[in-house]
Amino acid sequence: AQSVAQPEDQVNVAEGNPLTVKCTYSVSGNPYLFWYVQYPNRGLQFLLKYITGDNLVKGSYGFEAEFNKSQTSFHLKKPSALVSDSALYFCAVGPLSGGYNKLIFGAGTRLAVHP
Amino acid sequence: DTEVTQTPKHLVMGMTNKKSLKCEQHMGHRAMYWYKQKAKKPPELMFVYSYEKLSINESVPSRFSPECPNSSLLNLHLHALQPEDSALYLCASTPVGGSYEQYFGPGTRLTVT
Numbered sequence: 168a169q170s171v172a173q174p175e176d177q178v179n180v181a182e183g184n185p186l187t188v189k190c191t192y193s194v195s196g197n198p199y200l201f202w203y204v205q206y207p208n209r210g211l212q213f214l215l216k217y218i219t220g221d222n223l224v225k226g227s228y229g230f231e232a233e234f235n236k237s238q239t240s241f242h243l244k245k246p247s248a249l250v251s252d253s254a255l256y257f258c259a260v261g262p263l264s265g266g267y268n269k270l271i272f273g274a275g276t277r278l279a280v281h282p
Numbered sequence: 283d284t285e286v287t288q289t290p291k292h293l294v295m296g297m298t299n300k301k302s303l304k305c306e307q308h309m310g311h312r313a314m315y316w317y318k319q320k321a322k323k324p325p326e327l328m329f330v331y332s333y334e335k336l337s338i339n340e341s342v343p344s345r346f347s348p349e350c351p352n353s354s355l356l357n358l359h360l361h362a363l364q365p366e367d368s369a370l371y372l373c374a375s376t377p378v379g380g381s382y383e384q385y386f387g388p389g390t391r392l393t394v395t
Binding site for chain 1: 324325327376382388
């Protein structure tokens with residue numbers, strides 16, 4: 168069975184400091200991994216994905232993520248956090264099936280960036 | 283046009299009402315999805331349409347009835363809902379044979395009284 172774990176309910180970071188939001192996964196076969204961000208009362212915005220290729224993936228708004236196959240992890244990182252990064256972050260794994268993509272989401276991690 | 287739109291933004295309905303949620307995309311995506319999201323929880327998949335055919339129904343109660351009239355439009359018809367159905371309903375789409383990520387609409391905030 169496919170699953171995604173986000174072990175932290177909340178991450179607190181001071182503005183300007185680096186941030187990491189953790190994600191581990193369990194899939195059979197090659198994983199398709201995604202990060203999404205959700206601001207209050209809004210839909211999910213796509214940040215970045217890993218399908219194949221380089222383990223370090225760069226995405227929107229200065230975010231990046233590192234795919235680590237041996238540790239089955241896909242942690243989201245940013246070198247310098249902004250207060251405006253405060254939001255709910257979801258990691259997802261999405262095996263492609265029959266022309267569509269059934270995403271399995273982690274429980275979400277709330278990121279709070281303090282001035 | 284690179285967005286998914288959803289109407290209405292907010293909907294309040296009684297348990298005996300019939301209403302519909304609408305989702306539209308003009309990106310040529312051929313897979314479309316309905317999700318239900320409770321506060322501070324991840325989205326839960328309800329339905330998937332691929333090439334306008336229902337591909338997945340995640341054991342959703344029959345009071346929710348999806349419809350895909352064409353490749354750009356997805357509806358969710360609501361009837362005899364319960365207060366516990368109050369949630370944010372999200373629509374998403376993906377290109378087929380493309381980059382796999384789903385593009386989400388802003389959602390409809392539904393309150394059942």
